[in-house]
Amino acid sequence: MAEAFVSQDVLHRACGVCPSRRLPVGEFDVHERPSREAPFDPADGYRYSAGGVPVCVHPEKVGLPAAGYKSEGAALVMKVELPATEAELVPYLHDLLYGAAPVLLDDLIGQASAEIPRVFPGVDVVETLRRALS
Template sequence: MAEAFVRGEEHRACGICPSRRLPLGEFDVAERPSREFPFSSEDGHRYTAEGVPVCVHPEKVGVPAARYKSDRVPLMGELDLPADEAELEMYLRDMVHGAAPGVLESLIEQASREIAQRFPGVDTTAMLRRAFMA
């Protein structure tokens, strides 16, 4: 059996999220809870009409909303750096500790490029190290 990508109690994913029992790409991620993805009375999880498990908190699992399982959408991370340099360290800490393992490397590469462009006075490597250590 493939290992779930969200492990550990410190992760922000909900306790019943499919990310805690399924690997990347084996469930869909919706923008928010809706009637389109009702709870199953049998197990308390949300599903599409076709029976695909659904996470409804993309910000908690670290991947953008998409029909990963239903439409075999490839997994990509989205970076949205804050406009204010003072918020950068907190943003990176949340990104590092909330991203799905399958997208973390891509997010770090994007952050390295974009931080250097947007905040030229910031030591990107040191900032990312602090984010990992927090």
Template sequence: MPEPFVNGDVHHSACGICPSRFHAVGEFDVFERPTPECPFSKEDGHRYLSDGTPVCVHPEKVGLPAARYKSEKLPLTAELHLPPDPSALVAYLHDVLYGAAPVLLESLISQAQEQIRRDFPTLDPIQVLRQALS
């Protein structure tokens, strides 16, 4: 059985009943907010779709984009959207990278390097990322 996405970290921002504490990434869906489509179960206090798929309703707390990872077997991806103002890059990247799920970091860092080189050719992507991560 795969490890839960959030394990042993009592300081993680995921709710105590979040499916991320019990299931691996890809074994639960993430919604933007609670909806009638994923009501609370009176039996255990968790949210589920009608097919039994566990649902997290706080993407910002688990660092995963809202998507139907389990119910529609969607791959885990994240898109970076750099701000047009280069002076906002460090703060934007800091927030995105520190709020992202660890499984997304490699992809986000690669996207940042590529987009900084393309959109801001006078900036050193490594230096910008170092500042964002410090």
């Protein structure tokens, strides 16, 4: 069996009953917020879709965009959308990278590395990423 996304990290922001604590990425859906579409099941304490798919209802806590990963086979992607000014760049990247699921980091760093010189030609990409990650 594949290892759970959050694993044994008790300090992770995911709720104690989040499917990310017991299932790998792709084996559960992520909804924007709690809703009737994914009711709480008092029998085991988890939320499920009408189709029986486990659901996380706090995308900001698990660092995954809301999507039907299990139910729809949604691709696991996030898009880097750089801020309007260079002054906002490091704080934006810091929040983006620290808030993202670890499985997304390689792709996000790759996107940032390609987009930074396109949007901010005079910016040192490596130094900017170092500052964002420190």
